[in-house]
Amino acid sequence: MFRTVLVANRGEIACRVIRTLRQLGIRSVAVYAEGDHGPHTSEADQALRIGPAGAATYLDIEAIMEAAQWSGAEAIHPGYGFLSENAAFARACTASGITFIGPEPYALEVMGDKIRAKNHVAQAGVPLVEGISEPGLSDEQLIAAAEGMTYPVLIKPSAGGGGKGMHVVDKPQDLPETLKTARRVAKAAFGDDTLLIEQLIRSPRHIEVQILADSRGNTIHLGERECSLQRRHQKVIEEAPSALLDEATRQRIGEAACATARSVGYLGAGTVEFLVPAEAPETFYFMEMNTRLQVEHPVTEEVTGIDLVAQQIRIAAGLPLEITQQDVNLTGHSVEARVYAEDPASGFMPSTGEILCYQEPEGAGIRVDSGIRRDQEIGTGYDPMLAKVIATGADREQAFVRLEQALAGTVILGVTTNISFLRQLAADPEVRAGQMDTTLIERRIPQMEFPTAQQHHAEAAAAALSPQPAQGAPLAWRRDGWRSGEPVPARYQVLPSAAGSDQEPFTVTLQGPLRPDSGTRTVTASATREGTEVWVHAQDYTGAFTVLDHQAQVLRHLSRLKAEHTEAVPEVTAPMPGTVVSVGVVDGSAVTTGQVLVTLEAMKMEHQLTAPLEGTARIHVNQGQTVKLGQVVAAVEAAEEPAAAADSEHTSRENTESKDT
Template sequence: MFSTVLVANRGEIAYRVITTLKRLGITAVAIYSAADAAAKHVRAADRAVCVGPAAAAESYLNIDAVIAAAQQSGAEAIHPGYGFLSENVRFARACAEAGLVFVGPGEHALEVMGDKIRSKDHVAQAGVPLVEGIGEPGFTDEQLIAAAKTLTYPLLIKPSAGGGGKGMQVVEQAADLPESLAAARRVAAASFGDDTLFIEQLIRSPRHIEVQILADNHGNVVHLGERECSLQRRHQKIIEEAPSALLDEATRDRIGQAAVDTARSVNYRGAGTVEFLVSDEEPEKFHFMEMNTRLQVEHPVTEQVTGVDLVEQQLRIAAGEPLELRQQDIALTGHAVEARIYAEDPEAGFMPSTGEIIGLAEPRGAGVRVDSALVHGLQVGTEYDPMLAKVITTGADRAQALSRLQHALADTVVHGVTTNTQYLLQLTADPDVRAGRLDTTMIERKLPDLQSPGPQQHHAAAAAIFASHLGPAEVPPAERTGPRGWQRDGWRLTAPHARTVEVLWQRPGAAEELFDVVVGGDIQLHRGEHPGSYLLRTAETTARVHLSAGPRTREGAQVWITADGFTGMVTVLDQEAQTHRQLRLIEAESVDAVPEVTSPMPGTVVSLAVSSGDQVPAGARLVTVEAMKMEHPLTAPLPGTVRLHVRAGETVRLGQVLATVEADPSSQEQGLET
């Protein structure tokens, strides 16, 4: 076994690999970019080496820098995690040339299975059924468009070198194909360093089933059962489970054997996953999609039901040890479910969310596992994938595992950035999900009816009391004014006096909601057992709440709150803040506004669809902003003349005005007549 291993990744997967390394007594070396100097995986490692600036292309994707870090630290092997360089054959080759062991498959398997076009051709020769599609290495957009004339729409564009749903585009009609291909190539190049694409016919209601395999250098290959990954949004998995509720034992054996045969066909070594599309109506039929030649994000659910540490097996295989596992010894016990927590705002169209983690509580208890990159003070930016953590629960059966997941998600508190946690809670309670009626398009159909609850009166009360009792040390230095015994909100050292304050909350795209709260009355807030936890008592209710203090500015005191299924940031307005707000509203009413198109998150302008002075209809694409390896097109709010305020390649901040649209006089007159 190795004595020192470098982990060429970041976030929760780097921390998870380091956990196994330390359990095995192996020295763990972390790498990090300038943006990750204080990250959780860096703190956990025995050593850490900076490999470059924040941009992934200059750090985590910089092969020379990663190899140099391994040599500098005395590592004998490199574990690539998933994403970044995990399926990069040039990286595997560079490891071999440097005398380092790549913890992954050999170059042949990477070349065949790492390229989705080549892998489909390979398994087709073995008689594995495939979905209809087209794709040749080096095909241009024009060649793909011409070849697509033989296919039936809708189509699905996929990056050949990619995974995780990045760059995938659904195309409903031929007219949309050129623009979708361009967008897919940009994301593929940014995420994987390879913009090769292929196209296949989109199957409307499939089940996504994948099989975990392990293979050593001595000819032994086993599978560890299947995972159900059908709960997806925009082709990105959200909730996964093992085993699948769809398959019977006979089909489980057949699909498992197909995965083993696929691995044997390329002399596979290490841990890998063979992915299939399975018909919901005919579950005995399955179609090969791809083979992921790495660890998967959802690998914990397999570990939970088999008791096998997949990272340990990867390390032992890479060190040349034969598998001790035999197929007849592998049994699936119980059921496991995983939910991915992302820094994104479901209420704002799942736009990425950025900020500093100022409050954190992760769930614990029987059958609960959390793989997380979260720590207090973590700065969540736009440079990397928005996944922050995974909550995994295990039960004797599927119902218990899902119930435990609901409780665990309810106990998950992340303050400072908006996450999809409440959205996950709604999904796990959905009757179709509970009954196992799943397919890869189900979430898209349910999205219009999913909406997180807003705050209630007692939430506003808790925030108001919490804000009024923040001590001087908790208020930013720039906001400390006057004697230390007084605060601007009226709280005094002697005793608080009853007063009314306003608490402001706004759902993205909706009107502001104001709550009037009497502080100093019958409402009580008691500190709980853990930092940030409180017990709120009013005449009507008693509730457990989590509270975190954001900055106190002239706009008011920002307070993050989690309680009763609600998580969000509210603003507590003292008298001065209320005055400023009223003045802003009066000023806004007196100004003729020109419709502005603003950036919904920090990011980079990757394309401009129009030029200043162009006449555009309502809904026309104007600017595309990329953040966290996802593209977000922004459109015209009304017909008129567009004025651009940014250039392609420019970095923009949240709320920055990217374009304005001046309404055409004719459309204004028509609107008045109507």
């Protein structure tokens, strides 16, 4: 076995790999970009800074190889994402005499190109869905080839993975513009804008099979996972095993996954993904192979009792599998929910900030894989996933009950998360019945109601700032001065700080320090000229409030009076820090309400900023520019209404006539 392994990743997967290395008695080396001081840097035996801030540092092959050689690492575990499926990185490891804990470059190249992969597995007899998968086709050629297809269709980047960069096209007339967007996203995300088009299967179930293969020719599968609960092709909740498959189909789909792996001489842990029509669960189609560890691998570990990271390391060290297909037994049920820094109530807008409080759930069957800690800064430069909450039970129902309880016990203050969304999804009747497909979440979102701020939440926020009487002092004495007689009640205005919130301010009067319920947590964040931000967690609600004392209330009132007497031009501001990936209109051009002005990229997703009204666009940013939260990126000068123009002309004519008279 290896003595030292470098982990070329960050966040929760780096922590996950380091945990297994410690159990195996292997020395671990972490790498990090400047300013990225997550838990992985302290949990490893050694941590090395390899470059400037930003995700690009984790893609720097030369810097990572230098760190590996300097630390004496004999092997590198790439985790997932970043360089985990990069054939050039695998070759660089071999050239340096360092073992790449993953498959051979050939498998990475074949399966990393969706077009090549589909053509390859077709020769192995694995069933495929209808589509266009020829390399090098231009937009015009793809449009021509798609003329005979039935819509909707799905555009996929050939070099992509994890659902990133996929676009659904409902009508033929939308295909040309969507292809342009898809190429831009694919180029930015994967450095390759090659696209393919597939028939979109209605009511599809996303089923994937975990495989292990060693250097002695042994290939086995560890059962399937269901990943049908997705939003924008990104997995949200995954489980093992699937509630859809019967034992015969489970065996057939497992054999197809092993055949796919053998066709490329696969080595290590991998996942073969299939689409299964909900109305025909005995039918399945090859979708892609992920030549790495998957985010959702814990649910397979929980129902099989097999540590997949340990198996990866053993295989990379040249050891044979100690497990045969007959040894694999699925016991119980496991489900995983991904906790993201995003605000479901605001269209899942990315959330940034400092982690002020973090509490993981505990209990029977509960596991948490996280990569955050208190005081850590969450920005837009990395993936927004903060943690994975995994619940395992004797059966599917118990696993989901435990997941709901675990999510309720997960407390993260300082950034907005999707926990409320996950709890509603886990309690959905169709989800609990196992009757779901990849479109269920999009159908459910319009019906979901997210908790809003209530009076007792505002009181808890105000109580966190209420002055405390000095110990042993008479009632008349207070920290904010003294008065003879009874203390004067403190009066506050409390405003929900959520982006886009239209709730009216709460008026809170405190006779003395309020003692919030034992289940309520409050954390004072930062004081500004407008007031003090306080985070509150109480049962199903988590949110931030701006608490205004008397001085802040006066300043706010004066500011509003000033705004009422100022003719403001509607401005479009950045809802999060990010990078401008495209500018939709030329400065000075006429725009209509809802027209895209600027497109921002943050946390690996694009966000379109549109015109709030009809008028003339004023663009204040350029493509490639980095913008801050709240920065004005564009403005729209309202078009003068004809009636107003006529009145103006009439008034002018009257004034002229008066002067002539």
